Amino acid sequence: MSDLTHLTIEQAAAALRAGETSSVELTQAVLARSEQVEPTIASYILPTPEQALAMAAAADQRLQAGDAPLLCGIPGAIKDLICTEGVQTTAGSRILEGYRPIYDAFVVKQLRAAGYVMTGKANLDEFAMGSSCETSAYHPTRNPFCPDCVPGGSSGGSATAVAADQAFFSLGTDTGGSIRQPASLCGVVGLKPTYGRVSRWGVIAMASSLDQVGPFARTVRDCAAVAECISGRDELDSTSSARLVPDYRAACGRDIKGLRIGVPREYFIDGMEPAVSASVRAAIEQLVSLGAEAVEVSLPHTEYGLSTYYVIMPCEVSANLARFDGIRYGVPKPGETMWDAYSNTRGAGFGAEVKRRIMLGTYALSAGYAEAYYVQAQKVRTLIRDDFAKAFEQVDAIVGPASPTTAFPLGAKLDDPVQMYLSDVFTLPASLAGLPGICIPCGFDEQSKPIGLQLIGRHWEEETLFSLSYAFEQSTPWSLPSNRARITVGGGL
Amino acid sequence: MSIEWKVVVGLEVHTQLLTQSKMFCACPNDYAGAEPNTHVCPICLGAPGMMPVVNAEALRYGIMAALALNCHVPPFSWFERKNYPYPDLVKGFQLTQYKYPIGAEGFIDIETEAGTKPFRVNRVHLEEDTAKNSHLTSFSGEHYSLVDCNRAGVPLMEIVTEPDGRSADEAVAYLRKLRDILIFLGIASGRMEDGAMRLEANISVRTAEEEAQGILRKRCEVKNINSFDVVRQAIEYEIKRHIRAYERGEEVVQATMGWDAENGRTVFQRSKEEAHDYRYFPEPDLPPLRFTEAEVDAIRLTRPELKHEIIVRYESSLGLDRYRAELLAQSRSFSAYFEAALGLFANVDRVANVLLGDFLAQVNDRGLSLDDCALLPVSAADIAELARQWDSGDLTGPQFKQVLPYMFDKGVGVEPAKADLGIRKAEASTLGPVLDEVLAANADAVQKIQSGNTKVMGFLVGQVMKATRGQADPKDVEKLLCGRLGV
Numbered sequence: 001m002s003d004l005t006h007l008t009i010e011q012a013a014a015a016l017r018a019g020e021t022s023s024v025e026l027t028q029a030v031l032a033r034s035e036q037v038e039p040t041i042a043s044y045i046l047p048t049p050e051q052a053l054a055m056a057a058a059a060d061q062r063l064q065a066g067d068a069p070l071l072c073g074i075p076g077a078i079k080d081l082i083c084t085e086g087v088q089t090t091a092g093s094r095i096l097e098g099y100r101p102i103y104d105a106f107v108v109k110q111l112r113a114a115g116y117v118m119t120g121k122a123n124l125d126e127f128a129m130g131s132s133c134e135t136s137a138y139h140p141t142r143n144p145f146c147p148d149c150v151p152g153g154s155s156g157g158s159a160t161a162v163a164a165d166q167a168f169f170s171l172g173t174d175t176g177g178s179i180r181q182p183a184s185l186c187g188v189v190g191l192k193p194t195y196g197r198v199s200r201w202g203v204i205a206m207a208s209s210l211d212q213v214g215p216f217a218r219t220v221r222d223c224a225a226v227a228e229c230i231s232g233r234d235e236l237d238s239t240s241s242a243r244l245v246p247d248y249r250a251a252c253g254r255d256i257k258g259l260r261i262g263v264p265r266e267y268f269i270d271g272m273e274p275a276v277s278a279s280v281r282a283a284i285e286q287l288v289s290l291g292a293e294a295v296e297v298s299l300p301h302t303e304y305g306l307s308t309y310y311v312i313m314p315c316e317v318s319a320n321l322a323r324f325d326g327i328r329y330g331v332p333k334p335g336e337t338m339w340d341a342y343s344n345t346r347g348a349g350f351g352a353e354v355k356r357r358i359m360l361g362t363y364a365l366s367a368g369y370a371e372a373y374y375v376q377a378q379k380v381r382t383l384i385r386d387d388f389a390k391a392f393e394q395v396d397a398i399v400g401p402a403s404p405t406t407a408f409p410l411g412a413k414l415d416d417p418v419q420m421y422l423s424d425v426f427t428l429p430a431s432l433a434g435l436p437g438i439c440i441p442c443g444f445d446e447q448s449k450p451i452g453l454q455l456i457g458r459h460w461e462e463e464t465l466f467s468l469s470y471a472f473e474q475s476t477p478w479s480l481p482s483n484r485a486r487i488t489v490g491g492g493l
Numbered sequence: 494m495s496i497e498w499k500v501v502v503g504l505e506v507h508t509q510l511l512t513q514s515k516m517f518c519a520c521p522n523d524y525a526g527a528e529p530n531t532h533v534c535p536i537c538l539g540a541p542g543m544m545p546v547v548n549a550e551a552l553r554y555g556i557m558a559a560l561a562l563n564c565h566v567p568p569f570s571w572f573e574r575k576n577y578p579y580p581d582l583v584k585g586f587q588l589t590q591y592k593y594p595i596g597a598e599g600f601i602d603i604e605t606e607a608g609t610k611p612f613r614v615n616r617v618h619l620e621e622d623t624a625k626n627s628h629l630t631s632f633s634g635e636h637y638s639l640v641d642c643n644r645a646g647v648p649l650m651e652i653v654t655e656p657d658g659r660s661a662d663e664a665v666a667y668l669r670k671l672r673d674i675l676i677f678l679g680i681a682s683g684r685m686e687d688g689a690m691r692l693e694a695n696i697s698v699r700t701a702e703e704e705a706q707g708i709l710r711k712r713c714e715v716k717n718i719n720s721f722d723v724v725r726q727a728i729e730y731e732i733k734r735h736i737r738a739y740e741r742g743e744e745v746v747q748a749t750m751g752w753d754a755e756n757g758r759t760v761f762q763r764s765k766e767e768a769h770d771y772r773y774f775p776e777p778d779l780p781p782l783r784f785t786e787a788e789v790d791a792i793r794l795t796r797p798e799l800k801h802e803i804i805v806r807y808e809s810s811l812g813l814d815r816y817r818a819e820l821l822a823q824s825r826s827f828s829a830y831f832e833a834a835l836g837l838f839a840n841v842d843r844v845a846n847v848l849l850g851d852f853l854a855q856v857n858d859r860g861l862s863l864d865d866c867a868l869l870p871v872s873a874a875d876i877a878e879l880a881r882q883w884d885s886g887d888l889t890g891p892q893f894k895q896v897l898p899y900m901f902d903k904g905v906g907v908e909p910a911k912a913d914l915g916i917r918k919a920e921a922s923t924l925g926p927v928l929d930e931v932l933a934a935n936a937d938a939v940q941k942i943q944s945g946n947t948k949v950m951g952f953l954v955g956q957v958m959k960a961t962r963g964q965a966d967p968k969d970v971e972k973l974l975c976g977r978l979g980v
Contacts, residue, residue: 082542083541083542089541091541096541099541101535101540101541101542102535102540103535103540103542105542200542200544200778201542201543201544202542202543203542204541204542205541205542205778207777208544208777208778209777235546236536236544236546237544237778238544238545238546238547238778238779238780239544239777239778239779239780315774316774316777318576318772319574319576319585319586319772319774321585322576322578322584322585322586323539323541323583323584323585324541325578325585327580327583327640328538328539328583328640329539329540329541338580342578362772365576365772365773365774366770366772367770367772370772370774374774
């Protein structure tokens, strides 16, 4: 087969079972593809070709024995925030350079049990703090559709690895939009599950009350398959839910007639790129033509989402990152006194954005300020949650853009944190409310840069998102390989 | 005119809990004697990506303690992150119940010179212990520190009182009573020598007028005290220091003090201004804890009896006097031992007399402890059997005194001890020749008895006992003699 890397997971799984290819062959194909595109795109902090081939060989044995799970033998990339046993996990930071966890994260255990093949540790903004993948301490990652532009972030490498056919799927994490925004900018499908749906055990924490692991894939069904594999109760994550994990792929193809989709007036704002606005509106019309009913709704506290997020998240960051002090974790930089050693280690190990957030959070939790910042933000968070709860009395899902812009040039927002933070203005509120959100391709701007549609569901109702997304995907051309022919890096597709 | 100074003492006690595992992970809790950093896992080492899981047993112990201290248990609680950087804190924060402790507003009654008085408990909360730092100097004179994480994450309970102590005596009475309660609940070892229980005292003084108005002066906190003696000394030292300062017209600076054992004095550690800003906030990795009334009631109904409750029960339902009841309830294990023996031989007086007499003498002579009676060489079943045989006459008094020490020596039961010692009961039927001998040798006595002076019978019994080297049952002997002499 000539174009193995273009296959969907389901097509590849069928080919594996039909004996038309092997996992080793699939793996070699994505590794060869990586050789072409990696010098430009740089999806990985650490590619793991040797592990990949060994895992593929094992998967082939299991496939031969029969009764292998869907993901057996399928190559996937893992965001380098997610711990992998014996394999360097840096969180995109110098401070964890060389750190090899002695455990797999729960999600990695799940994938490993299914027989997946790890292609490498994908690049990210340092400790997942950023919306462009540029704060990575290692290197930036470039957008396959437009190599002068960013892939979005923080899960930039996870998005590009899938977009550029370096992997069939990947895992990312989403705290305020870190899956949905890069999925939007890279033209792939990305799901942030309901908070508590997927265990965070073994995922280096950024903001624990917001972080959630989720998949990237090239189709909705592939995304559903990976989501199903990594979801479920984990006794070691007390915030994970014991609810049964539905058959997400079965939700793909369900009739969407009569489903009510809410269009929040606050999600169509000034400063949004016209192409984004136009594509998203066209997508809503498309959903209506498929039988969904569009209803205008209001999420009145949306404008406070950004400031609320940028109080709560740094507060949690300030505590979560305290352990990286060079004593037990973090590359130590000695000093005259213990305090000097702390300062030297953290001063050298953390980048500017990480330091900014640690300082913000430390300040916002300090005696005399905590009431005005942290406590107040928690109250607003409740209001934002209530906004959604009220809207969901009328509608089954909320639809809007995932990002106000398409991919922007490298460096364009790096020196302007607030502009960078605004990239997540449409994804933050659902994160604050713990709701599931999916981003699917819904068009291209005049420069052929992808545009993403965001669907937000009720808690635990990922199935509704899959039904709507699948119906949309199947009736539009945006996810077809022909559209990804716009990728020209490495000789194109 | 000299002012009459009034004393105010509040107390904070930290105690490790005797759970199987640590507060937030499955590592074994008991690290005594373990090599450094062997009772650790990624969770208690705070490795990146690790999350805590609350130990349900520790929660139950917390509720149990709260109830025993007459606290109110709230319907919900949560853990918070207490943030401060120090190498004994692997995560950079300690999980502790800050805003919603597991118990609030309780009290325990203490005995004072003026009678019983409630000492109010402000709060009971759960947290995790820190790692242990050792500061060392190498042969070349270099200073360095080592961190042992075996203790990191061990469940810790803190019990904080209101400032209700009016003397060092009252403080110590409270602490003793609290320690008894924790030990009897079976949730803490109470061992202070190895840091399983740590004491802190907040001390201030004030005038009688201020006391009448409820005004408090600046207090000093003496931390990390590891004995009741030291807590008494530290309180008395601080009282004198405060009074001296005020009488000289000086102020007392609110401060944290340490205890200098060598010089028998407190030493300044840090002032209030230098205190950390801990930046508490709820631990997002743990959902809030909820306690239903049914759960709390179940713990209330099944919690072990406390020392003072056992004493009252011994008095009221076993008919023991206060003195003996207190002795039998001196440790939870000893009272269980007593009751186990009683279960096998239900003669309260006999069992109590065995235990409080020769048994305690043996325990004390041998330097044994009643903290864990399972470790004693003699079992409760042995004690029951011993009491039964003594009561029935199968063992004579002198034999009893011979058998018990032997049982302690060899760790054997009553029958093997008797066999080893060659003790057997002389059967009445075999006493004939001895009776003949004694009667023949004591014609005078025989005559006195036959003429109605039965008081002499005791003398004859004694002679028979002597001739059998104590192996005969005196009651049998008397009966046989009466038969022979027709009285």
